[in-house]
Amino acid sequence: MADVVNYGIIGCGMMGQEHLRNIALLPNARVAAIYEPDAYMAGAAKAIAPNATMYHSLWDLLAHEPLDCLLIASPNHLHVSQMEEIAARRPLPLLVEKPLYTEPGEVERLEAIARRYPAPIWVAMEYRYMPPIQTFIDEVERATGGVTMLTIREHRFPFLKKVGNWNRFNRWSGGTLVEKCCHFFDLMRLILKSDPVRIMASAGQAVNHLDERYNEETPDIWDSAYVIAEFASGARAMLDLCMYAEGSRYQEEITAVGPKGKIEALVPGPSRFWPTHLGAPPVPQVVVSPREPKGPQTVEIPVDPKLLEAGDHNGSTFYQHVRFNAVVQGRGDVEVTVEDGRRAVAMGLAAQEAASLGEVVRLV
Known part of the structure; x- marks a missing residue:
C-alpha cells in the first residue's frame, strides 16, 4: 500500500463535503477523484479538494488511477445500486454512508454483495x-x-x-x-x-x-x-x-x-x-x-x-476516518459491518x- 491513501468520493452534498474536510486533516490521505452530478455541489467540493479529478459518472471515476478506497455519500436510495456497480467493476475498500439501504426488497441484493465482496466494507455510523x-x-x-x-x-x-x-x-x-x-x-x-x-x-x-x-x-x-x-x-x-x-x-x-x-x-x-x-x-x-x-x-x-x-458531528467523522484509513492499509478490523x-x-x-x-x- 502506498504511503498516501487515495480516496474516490461518490456524492459531495453536505455530508460528502464534511468527509472531504475531515480527510484533508489526515496526514496520510488525499481525495483523488470525485463524482458529484450536481454542478453547485461539485463546485463546492472542488473548492475543498482542489487537486481532485472531477468525473461525470461513477463508471468514469472507477477507472481513475491511483485509487485505494471509495466513499459513498450519495442520496440514500442510490446506495445499493452504486455498491453493485462498484462490486462488479472495481471492489476497493468501501466506506458507505448510512442508511445502507432504504427498502426491504434491497436486502437480498445487499447480502449478495457482502458475500462476494473481496475487500472491507465499513458502514459510516458517525x-x-x-x-x-x-x-x-x-x-x-x-x-x-x-x-x-x-x-x-x-x-x-x-x-x-x-x-x-x-x-x-x-x-x-x-x-x-x-x-x-x-x-x-x-x-x-x-x-x-x-x-x-x-x-x-x-x-x-x-x-x-x-x-x-x-x-x-x-x-x-x-x-x-x-x-x-x-x-x-x-x-x-x-x-x-x-x-x-x-x-x-x-x-x-x-x-x-x-x-x-x-x-x-x-x-x-x-x-x-x-x-x-x-x-x-x-x-x-x-x-x-x-x-x-x-x-x-x-x-x-x-x-x-x-x-x-x-463538520457537524462532534469530531466523529475524523475519528471514523482514522480507523477506516487503518483498515485500508491492512491494519485493524472493520468496526461497523x-x-x-x-x-x-x-x-x-x-x-x-x-x-x-x-x-x-x-x-x-
Whole structure:
C-alpha cells in the first residue's frame, strides 16, 4: 500500500463535503477523484479538494488511477445500486454512508454483495465515534452494572435542504426512522450487545415541511417520534425524537440505567448553529450517577475546535476516518459491518411500520 491513501468520493452534498474536510486533516490521505452530478455541489467540493479529478459518472471515476478506497455519500436510495456497480467493476475498500439501504426488497441484493465482496466494507455510523459517546460506551457497564434501560433523546433542527429535496420524501430517504434514526438503533445494539425482538412506535409529521411543495407534492417525512424496543437480553430501549427543538442546549442525550446506577452523555448540536450572543457553545459532558454513594460525577469531554470546524458531528467523522484509513492499509478490523448496517435499517423500517399500523412489530 502506498504511503498516501487515495480516496474516490461518490456524492459531495453536505455530508460528502464534511468527509472531504475531515480527510484533508489526515496526514496520510488525499481525495483523488470525485463524482458529484450536481454542478453547485461539485463546485463546492472542488473548492475543498482542489487537486481532485472531477468525473461525470461513477463508471468514469472507477477507472481513475491511483485509487485505494471509495466513499459513498450519495442520496440514500442510490446506495445499493452504486455498491453493485462498484462490486462488479472495481471492489476497493468501501466506506458507505448510512442508511445502507432504504427498502426491504434491497436486502437480498445487499447480502449478495457482502458475500462476494473481496475487500472491507465499513458502514459510516458517525455517532459511535463522538468523543462523549465513546466515553459513555467505555464506561457504561461499570457505571450501571449491566444496562436494563436505555434512552436516546435527539431534540434538534429540522431536516436541512438537500439536492433535489430527496430527504423530504420517504421513497428516497427510507423515512425519518431509517434516514435519521438508524444511527440510534445502531447505538442501541452496540450498547446493549443484543438484538431487538419487538418494536412499538408512535410518530408523525406535526410541524415541519407542511407548507412546502415540490412538483405539487407535500413532503411526507416525519418530524417526531417515540420508539420503544425490547431486546433479547431483557433490556428495553426508547428513542425520543423531535426535529423542531433546535433551541435545546444539548441535541443528543443518552441515558443508561442498571442496578448500580446511571450514566448520561450530553452532546451539543453543530457549533455553527449555536447563537453567538449566548457565548461559547456548550461542552459535551458525561455524567455518572451511582445509587450508592449518591452524588452525580460530571466530566466534560471537549472536542478539538479544528474537528468542530470540519463538520457537524462532534469530531466523529475524523475519528471514523482514522480507523477506516487503518483498515485500508491492512491494519485493524472493520468496526461497523454490513450486518450492523442492515440490522440498524431493519429496526428503522420496523419502527416505521409499527407507527404506521399502530401495531407491535416482531423481529424474530
